[in-house]
Amino acid sequence: LGNRLGDIFDRLRKRGALTEADVETALREVRVALLEADVALPVVKDFITHVKERAIGQEVLKSITPGQMVVKIVYDQMVATLGGEGAEINLLATPPVTMMIVGLQGSGKTTSTAKIARLLSTKKRKKVLMASVDVYRPAAREQLKILGQEAHVDTLPIIDHEKPLEIVKRGYEKARLEGYDVFMVDTAGRLHIDDALMEELVQLRNVLKPTETLFVADAMTGQDAANVAKTFHERVGLTGVVLTRVDGDARGGAALSVRHITGCPVKLMGMGERIEQIEEFHPDRIASRILDMGDVLTLVEKAAETIDREEAEKLAQKMGKGQFDMNDLANQLRQVTKMGGLGGLMGMLPGINKYKNQIQQAGIDEKMISRQLAVINSMTQVERKNPKVLNGSRRKRIATGSGTTVTDVNRLLKQFQDMQDMMKRMNKLGEKGLKRQGLR
Numbered sequence: 130l131g132n133r134l135g136d137i138f139d140r141l142r143k144r145g146a147l148t149e150a151d152v153e154t155a156l157r158e159v160r161v162a163l164l165e166a167d168v169a170l171p172v173v174k175d176f177i178t179h180v181k182e183r184a185i186g187q188e189v190l191k192s193i194t195p196g197q198m199v200v201k202i203v204y205d206q207m208v209a210t211l212g213g214e215g216a217e218i219n220l221l222a223t224p225p226v227t228m229m230i231v232g233l234q235g236s237g238k239t240t241s242t243a244k245i246a247r248l249l250s251t252k253k254r255k256k257v258l259m260a261s262v263d264v265y266r267p268a269a270r271e272q273l274k275i276l277g278q279e280a281h282v283d284t285l286p287i288i289d290h291e292k293p294l295e296i297v298k299r300g301y302e303k304a305r306l307e308g309y310d311v312f313m314v315d316t317a318g319r320l321h322i323d324d325a326l327m328e329e330l331v332q333l334r335n336v337l338k339p340t341e342t343l344f345v346a347d348a349m350t351g352q353d354a355a356n357v358a359k360t361f362h363e364r365v366g367l368t369g370v371v372l373t374r375v376d377g378d379a380r381g382g383a384a385l386s387v388r389h390i391t392g393c394p395v396k397l398m399g400m401g402e403r404i405e406q407i408e409e410f411h412p413d414r415i416a417s418r419i420l421d422m423g424d425v426l427t428l429v430e431k432a433a434e435t436i437d438r439e440e441a442e443k444l445a446q447k448m449g450k451g452q453f454d455m456n457d458l459a460n461q462l463r464q465v466t467k468m469g470g471l472g473g474l475m476g477m478l479p480g481i482n483k484y485k486n487q488i489q490q491a492g493i494d495e496k497m498i499s500r501q502l503a504v505i506n507s508m509t510q511v512e513r514k515n516p517k518v519l520n521g522s523r524r525k526r527i528a529t530g531s532g533t534t535v536t537d538v539n540r541l542l543k544q545f546q547d548m549q550d551m552m553k554r555m556n557k558l559g560e561k562g563l564k565r566q567g568l569r
């Protein structure tokens with residue numbers, strides 16, 4: 130059985146790597162998809178160049194075409210670009226934590242301010258005060274007040290003819306004196322960027338010193354969003370993005386443009402007009418919408434699962450036969466975590482349930498993987514094939530070489546030894562199990 134799986138696996142590998150021509154052809158299609166999703170042209174160019182460098186030479190999975198493989202690489206890259214660190218609203222500051230909401234007129238600033246305030250007060254139990262400094266549009270401040278009543282969040286009482294800077298100072302003082310956790314400032318927008326607006330925002334920022342400056346971008350605006358975001362980021366400095374009208378039928382290219390240009394994470398998305406219609410940002414959802422190649426993605430996911438499964442089964446076979454060495458461990462550490470940890474992998478061997486607890490105890494913690502790989506990488510081939518040769522001085526050398534400690538090295542070796550012991554015991558059970566299933 131082991132050989133048969135091995136053969137199949139070798140044949141899969143021979144499918145080959147992506148050539149430059151494969152990648153070029155597929156990326157032409159991707160480029161059209163991105164432009165149709167209204168991703169800004171410079172962003173499309175950058176993104177395509179980046180993906181191209183990554184894709185050429187990558188292995189093609191079984192049962193999909195090179196073109197489909199490229200789409201998958203594009204998708205993964207897009208999810209990574211859209212996602213990443215810092216997607217939570219940052220509340221790590223001395224209260225009252227200050228927040229400023231900026232963007233063009235009609236992008237959804239006031240609505241989003243109230244939605245976020247409601248989230249913070251219901252989900253995080255924060256005491257929030259909101260204030261609008263939009264003194265230009267009639268009833269703009271009343272709009273926030275009404276939304277605040279709906280959300281059961283306080284708004285700063287309105288004083289006629291008060292200037293934006295005065296509103297911010299008064300609001301901050303109230304928040305500070307009355308023990309509010311968060312003070313949010315909803316700002317005025319314009320239909321287009323203008324200097325007076327930017328100047329005002331800079332002044333407000335200098336007084337408020339916001340922990341978060343959130344840029345509200347309408348998912349429907351597409352191309353324009355990129356330039357607008359760029360200016361806001363350069364002039365005011367942004368810490369995050371709220372993408373609104375994700376409930377509409379826009380493909381959401383603005384998300385990629387804004388993220389790419391400002392480097393700021395999209396933190397939340399507006400999913401409708403109602404106050405509770407706001408969600409955490411889901412990079413995967415937006416990426417498949419931007420690419421609009423859902424069928425391809427499903428197909429590739431399946432192919433990838435098959436490969437994972439075959440590779441894992443091959444490893445399980447090797448383990449069962451006690452042929453498992455440090456090279457296998459290194460090659461498979463990532464694979465193993467993907468299959469639900471060592472427990473999940475060994476569960477494929479017949480008769481293993483009895484040892485579940487032990488396996489879990491010996492289990493590989495995902496966070497330790499990079500350390501463990503570093504340790505193995507610092508071993509010689511001889512050491513990897515036969516860890517028994519690892520005496521004190523070799524262990525010390527490995528620890529130094531891998532930037533870890535001798536304790537780390539010892540721990541890995543202990544774990545490896547436990548695994549081997551367990552495998553020997555399992556092997557007997559496994560033989561019986563395989564015989565019973567008529568596999569041997």
Ligand code: GDP
Nearest residue numbers: 234235236237238239240373374399400401402
């Ligand atoms: P502002 O000028 O930036 O303050 O924008 P507003 O908050 O006043 O919102 C403008 C319009 O967009 C209002 O009618 C909102 O109800 C609507 N709106 C805001 N966010 C969303 C959203 O996520 N989805 C939908 N469908 N409408 C939204």
Ligand code: MG
Nearest residue numbers: 238239263269
């Ligand atoms: Mg407004």
